[in-house]
Amino acid sequence: MKKFLVSTAALFASLSLVACSSGQSAEQSPLDKIKEKGTLVVATSPDYAPFEFQTLVDGENKVVGSDIMLAQKIADELGVELEISSMNFDNVLNSVQNGKADLAIAGLSVSPERLEVFDFSEPYYQVGNVLLVQKADAEKIATVADLDQLDLAVQKGTTQETYARESLSNANIISLTLMGEAVNELKNGQVKAILLDSAVAEGYISQNPDLAIAALSFEAEEENAKAIAMPKDSGDLKTEIDKIIAEIVESGEYNTYLEEAATYTVVE
Template sequence: MTLKNYLYSILLLGLALILVGCQSQKSQSKAKDASWTAVKKRGKLIVATETGFAPFAFKTLVDGKDTIVGSDVDMVKAIADQLGVEVEFKEMSFDNVLATVQSGKADIGISGISITKERQKSFLFSTGYYTAKTTLMIQKSQEEKLVSIDDFADKSIASQKGSIQETLAKEVFSDAQQVSLPQTGEMVMELKQGKVEGILLEEPIAKAYVAKNNDLMISSLDIPSDNSDQYGILLPKTSQALANKIDSVLKPMVTSGEVDQMIQDAFNLSVNQ
């Protein structure tokens, strides 16, 4: 064998080893994703949720028992049923929902969670199942006084800690005093007591609160049009197998209008309870 052929053979061997190594790494990566296998073996999907997000996730009395309900809850139950597993809900603040899913202490997170580029750096999301926009909720008595963004200079704007509305409040109402609270109910109480002048909330959630509080209203003030967002089920970054299983059930539910009907039914329940 000539030196040239020898070196050529060594080069080919090196390339072959690199290719085998890459394939091995890919196989190991796939093997490590036991997210769906773990859920199936456990027979239960562990779900982190915040319950101040009517109509998506809230609490009401069912047969005399305080129960977590809502369209997100119904949606996840339907998905779990199709996958042949039970569901366990863990209630917590919204920012803790994100942390609990990221740490792997819950398989998924729900409660109208917006799919954002920033969150996609740390999480996986299911297919989007609802598109909402951010609105401003104020007291009815302030309708004629708070008609522009400038009117909120030196006034207080509340948003939920960890939400996209928290970022939006800082960007759009930069001259306002920022109040970040963990629970939606806390923000509504602060507004009703006059401790803040406005709350940024997704439209369906704001509508649900306005329907039950005749002293509150959704402002006609136009929040920037690029604030519309899609909701998705939140998963750990390493749970692609589970995400695929969820999407296999969720996508047909979205296409058929089943999810939209769940949202409407949950909205009716939230305003009539």
């Protein structure tokens, strides 16, 4: 009987420990999960210089850019290794939603629709929307009416795509997967303009003197606040990332990242 009672007590104690362990696992925070595995997986789309793009380092393609430096800063601050997961832009947020990536850092703009599904960090950079055109057309597109019936390229899954379909619907909106593809179609005359971030447009202009920013400007409210996406209810992970971003914004460190990114040659 004693042996039976001891065995029964041991069984209940064991089950209690398992239940307690399962409860702790279920309650483990997103930040603790990252620290436990020792790796921060960041989804990005490396076709959006100066934020993220490919360059040649010692003869091999490498993903670089200001966002990649930001990702490395966050990984270092969390005390984990950084793993960059490259994909098309329209898959970046899905990668976070299905748990394949911890964060998305890809020149992402915050929008009400995205906020319903994801948590976003505080903004780390602010840019505006512009139209990239052939230099000869820069002064010809000065009003929204000048876009009527023109072929306007946007990148799939971007806030520019959403804005173009809502506010520039008289243009022929053409959604393309890669920004490099859109620029090639612009240079070949297959589209007349590309709606994109000003910083990205300036990067393409620096390497393509036949391109320019159109005279048409957009209102300040169409500016894009760049931020990091993470799963909904990320709690302490968001708190820690917001703290890191506050530091780099106040110190101007992100501007240093942009300056360093400008020294690399983009590989399409």
